[in-house]
Amino acid sequence: MHDQPFGLVNTQVKDRLKVRVYNSREAMGMAAAADIRTAMQELLAAKERIRMVFAAAPSQNECLEELVRSEGVDWSRVTAFHMDEYIGLPQAAPQRFGTFLSEKLFDRVSPGAVHLLDGLNDADTECHRYGRLLAEAPIDIVVLGIGENGHIAFNDPPVADFDDPALVKPVTLDEACRLQQVNDGCFASLNDVPRRALTLTIPALMSGTQLFCIVPGARKRHAVRRTLTGDIHEACPASILRRHPDCTLYLDRDAYGEGLHD
Numbered sequence: 001m002h003d004q005p006f007g008l009v010n011t012q013v014k015d016r017l018k019v020r021v022y023n024s025r026e027a028m029g030m031a032a033a034a035d036i037r038t039a040m041q042e043l044l045a046a047k048e049r050i051r052m053v054f055a056a057a058p059s060q061n062e063c064l065e066e067l068v069r070s071e072g073v074d075w076s077r078v079t080a081f082h083m084d085e086y087i088g089l090p091q092a093a094p095q096r097f098g099t100f101l102s103e104k105l106f107d108r109v110s111p112g113a114v115h116l117l118d119g120l121n122d123a124d125t126e127c128h129r130y131g132r133l134l135a136e137a138p139i140d141i142v143v144l145g146i147g148e149n150g151h152i153a154f155n156d157p158p159v160a161d162f163d164d165p166a167l168v169k170p171v172t173l174d175e176a177c178r179l180q181q182v183n184d185g186c187f188a189s190l191n192d193v194p195r196r197a198l199t200l201t202i203p204a205l206m207s208g209t210q211l212f213c214i215v216p217g218a219r220k221r222h223a224v225r226r227t228l229t230g231d232i233h234e235a236c237p238a239s240i241l242r243r244h245p246d247c248t249l250y251l252d253r254d255a256y257g258e259g260l261h262d
Contacts, residue, residue, distance in 0.1 A: 006022060006027045006028075006030050006031035006034070007022050007023035007024060007027035007031075008020060008021070008022055008027075008031065009021050009022060009023050009253070010256065014228045014229075014242055015232075015242035015243065016242060016243060016244060016245060016247070017228075017241050017242040017244070017247050017248075017249055018247065018248040018249065019228065019248075019249045019251065020248060020249065020250055020251070021251045021252070021253065021256045022250065022251070022252055022253070023252070023253060024252055024253070025062055025216040025217070025252045025254070026062055027252070028062065028063075028214065028216055028250050028251065028252045029061070029062020029063040029065070029066055029214065029216075029250075030062065030063075030066050031250060032063045032066075032143075032212055032214045032248075032250040033062075033063045033064075033065075033066030033067045033070060034066070034070075035212060035248065036063070036067060036141065036143060036212050037067065037070040037072070037073055039141060039210050039212075040052075040073050040078070040141065041072060041073060043140055043141070044073070044074055044077055048077060049077045049078070049079060049112070050077065050078055050079070050140040050141065051078075051079045051080075051081070051137055051138070051139050051140050051141075052078055052079070052080050052081070052139070052140060052141045052142070052143065053080075053081045053082065053083050053139055053141070053142045053143070053144075053200065053205070053208065054080060054081070054082050054083070054101055054105065054143045055082070055083055055084075055143060055144045055145045055153070055214075056082055056083075056084070056097035056098075056100040056101045056104075057100075057145050057184065058184045058185070058186075059145045059184075059214060059215060059216055059217065059220070060104075060143070060145060060214055061104070062216075063143070063214050063250075064101075064104045064105050065104070067105065067109070068104075068105060068108045068109055073109075075109040075110055075111050075112070076110065076111070076112045077112055078111040078112055078113075079111065079112060079113040079114075079115070080101075080105075080106060080111040080113065080114045080115070081115050081130075081133070081134065081139075081200075082097055082098060082101050082116065082117060083142075083144065083153040083154075083199065083200045083205065084097060084117070084153045084154040084197055084198060084199040084200065085097050085098060085116075085117035085118070085119040085197060085198050086119050086194040086196070086197050087119045087123055087170065087194060087196040087197055087198060088119060088120065088194055088196065089119055089120075089194060090120075091120065095181075095186050095187060096119065097117070098116035098117060102114075102116075115130065115133050117130055117168075117198050119197070119198060123170040123196075123198060124170070126168075126198060127166065127167075127168040127169055127170060127198060128168075130167075130168045130198070131166065131167035131168045131204075134167050134168070134200070134204060135167060138207070138209065139204075139207055139208040139209070140208065140209050140210065141208060141209070141210050141211075141212065142205055142208035142210070142211045142212070143212050143214070144205065144211065144212070144213050144214075145213065145214055145215055146213060146215045146220060146223050146224065146227060146238040147176075147177055147180055147220075147223065147238075148176060148177075148179075148180045148183070148219055148220060148222070148223055149174065149176040149177055149180070149223065150223045150226055150227060150235075150236035150237050150238045150239070151177055151237050151238070152202065152205055152213075152237050152238050152240075152241070153199045153200050153201075153202075153205060154171050154173060154177065154197045154198075154199035155171070155199055155201065155202050155205075155237045156171065156173060156174040156176070156177045156237070157174065157234060157235050157236070157237060158172075158174050159171045159172065160202060160234040160237035161201065161202060161234065162202055162203070162234060162240055163203070164201035164202055164203050164204075166201050166204075167200065167201055167203070167204040168198060168199065168200055168201065168204065169198070169199060169201055170196060170197070170198055171196070171197055171198075171199055172195060172196055173193070173194070173195055173196065173197055175190070178190055178193040178195070179193075180219075181193045183219060202237060202240055206240065206243075206244055209246065210246045210247075211241065211244055211246065211247035211248070212247075212248055212250070213238075213241060213247060213248065213249045213250065214250045215249065215250065215251055215255050216251070216252045216254065216255050217252070217254050217255055218254040218255065218257075220255045221254065221255055221256070221257040223236070223238060224249075224251060224255050224256065224257070225257065226238075226239065227239050227241065227242075227249075228242075
């Protein structure tokens, strides 16, 4: 792990979840990217190909930018997935998560294979198609965030299921989740945010061998507090990260807040 150069100011372990707090959003993103790069290099030294899942959100910007600049990673041996997509957004809509990740990462590093969710396909058909792709081999690395309502991917509290039998499912987004998309500047108003989406389920995300969870900003502070100090329950879906054998949560000071030192 790359500690001091990135302004590490606090560490703790909550159950099995490793928590690392940095003095700025930029330092947080750089540290997470450095650790992801190291994990990728170690895996690529041991196996021919690796499989990764990425979140698409402004919270990931600093980490993704640093990953693009990272040297010494053979992206041609990476198979990339993403974890959610709106249902029904036109192909040209800039808010599509596949478009976001293509512009921020995939088009710039050229993974050997990129599998994008198609939110214009029949939802059940697409869930089966993408689920089959995910199930072809284990997922090595998941790069994710936590929503303001505690969601991971689009597993909002009303639809989250720690024992979900599916790998991918269609969901109805709750209002807090949709409002976050407005807060993030992705949509002008709540009415513009789609109400339905496709998402990897919680078991699909938790199946990743290594999870790197990147969560900046004061608006995430309540969700972080519930993740670290509340019950492990679908009411805060991200709380399940405390059960993963190898998950690191990267926070900046704004997301960490005060009073979480115990």
